[in-house]
Amino acid sequence: MSSRILYLATADARGHLMRAQLLVHALREAGAQVEVLTTSEQGQRFLQHFGIEAELLSQHYAVQFDSEQNMLRQATNRNVAHYLFRPGRMLRDIIRLGRRLRSADLVINDSFHPALLYMGMLPGWRRKIVHVYGASLKVALLNNFEGMSPRWFGRLFGWIVGRQIDAARARIEHDFAYEVDDAKAPMLYRLPTPVALAAELPGQAAAGAAVYLNPHFSEPSLADALSAGLGDAGLGAHLVGEGYGGCSDWLGVDPLWASRAAQAQLIVSAPGMAALSIARVYQRPIILVLSDQPEQATNAARAAQLQLLHRVVTWRGDAGDFQRQVAQAAVQLTAAAAPEPTGAPGRERAQARIDAWVSCLLNL
Template identity: 80%
Template sequence: MNSRILYLATADARGHLMRAQLLVHALREAGAEVQVLTTSKQGQVFLQRFAIQAELLSEHYAVQFDDQQNMQRRATNRNVAHYLFRPGRMLRDMLHLGRRLRHADLIINDSFHPALLYMGMLPGWRRKVVHVYGASLKVALLSNFQGMWPPQFGRLFAWIVQRQVDAARARIEHDFAYGVDDAQAPALYRLPTPVALAADTPQQPAVEAAVYLNPHFRQPALADALSAGLAQAGLAAHRVGEGYAGRDGWLAVDPLWADRAAAAQLLVSAPGMAALSIARVYRRPIILVLSDQPEQTSNAARAASLQLLHRVVTWRGDAMDFQQQVAQAAVQLCAEQALAAESSGAGRERARLRIDAWVQRLLNL
């Protein structure tokens, strides 16, 4: 009998959904039966662009951001509290997931949905739950309440979440810098963040700069200054961002963005795991648009320690300053990349090895 997998991908950011669509397609090709759940209607629409039909669990749980992708901690904590304690929210989702679990061999929690964190420590359900999460996201989650409440509350929260995570059937911690053969401990597996295979023969002309900003970026002046900075550096840009859909050449979604990115002179994105993984796998320089998002701040710092070819730019509300940051970073990176060019074939093989490692691990579980 084929493996039956239920995949819950939170829709707070598109990295979870991109990882989900990559793995769902790969698992189905390997013979598994996979059904997908997500947490917003926008997430459903996004997955449809990648030929994935997802069911909506509920929209009650979500991390909150402003229009510059800065995390709104108080609003997020308030939303989580309402989700946990208001009747008809987490309890309703747990009952729905419990019914679905009767017919599944495994349920993937990507990443840290509270209902599955709780179910992953309960008898009967825990043997089927696998938590998937970025290494930096876990650190950010466990430290979320430090400095906001008395220290004992922060420590208690971290202890509870750690116990919930550890109690499940297994945990897959991923990172843009992990290798496919990194050490594995009992019930904890470390795998490199999966990356889409770029086409052998690109279906679209190569672009000079491939830009992706997730939907939390909605500040118009930021988009205009970014575009102006790339133009000032002499680069034609292919720009994707749901928050800027229809604005001056921006697209909402591009299913072929990985193809464009693999062949581009330069990438531009926030320092999420997916973008950094594409830059690392396909050896492309990247401009990192940094905001107040804890795990991405950590990712940017690690990109420096790993000597990934990159520059960091920060929006401070000054359009001209941001334009100059982008232009200067683009000129510097393009000059450095000319000395370290590599064929896309090697990048495709690295991407294939990453996806194969995930499929093998999940099917073994």
């Protein structure tokens, strides 16, 4: 009898959804029955581009950002409080998920959806729930509670959430720099962030720079300055970002973006786990567009520690300054880069990552 898996991928950004579509396809190929839930209509449409039909759980829980991908902490805390304590929100989702858990062998919570955090500490339900999260995201989540007022309440709430995470059947902590054979403790697994296998593209399809900005980026002058900076460096660009879909040369979604990034001279993205993983696996230099998002700041610092070939640029509202930052970073990275002559080693590394995830989840 095949394994029955329920996969809940939050749609706050697209890293959770990209990871979900990679693993869902791989798990189905391995014989598992996998159903997918997500938390926004935009997330549903994104997954459809990758051949995944997802059911909408609810749209009440979401981290809040501005148009430059800066996290809005007060708005996020307010949204989470409304989700937790208003009747008909989290309680309704718990009742709905409870029905679905009856027929599931395993439930994947990617990442930190409050309903499954709560359910993951209760008898009966906890034995089926696995929390999947980036190493830097967990630190950012718990640190966020430290800044709440009154301080004792923030610390108490952080302690409760930490206990909820640890109480579930298992936890899978991923990071762009982990290796396949990393391990930590029973029921806490360390795995490298999964990466798409790069498809072969026609020679003319390879871009000088493969750019991806997640949907929280929608400030027009930022996009224009970024494109202009790459042009100043003599690079053509393949531009992808839902926040800019339909603007100039930007595409909203490109299912082949990972393949284009694997074969580009240069990657440009915010320092999320997915983009950094592609850069590491396919050994491509990357420009990191840094904003006020705690876990991504941690990721950028990690990239520096690991000596990943990268440069950091920061948008401060000055288009001319940002254009110069991007151009300078692009010139430096393309001069220093020595890309692999073939993508075969990268595809082997990507396949090993996916295989490790499938093995771990099916064993659970």
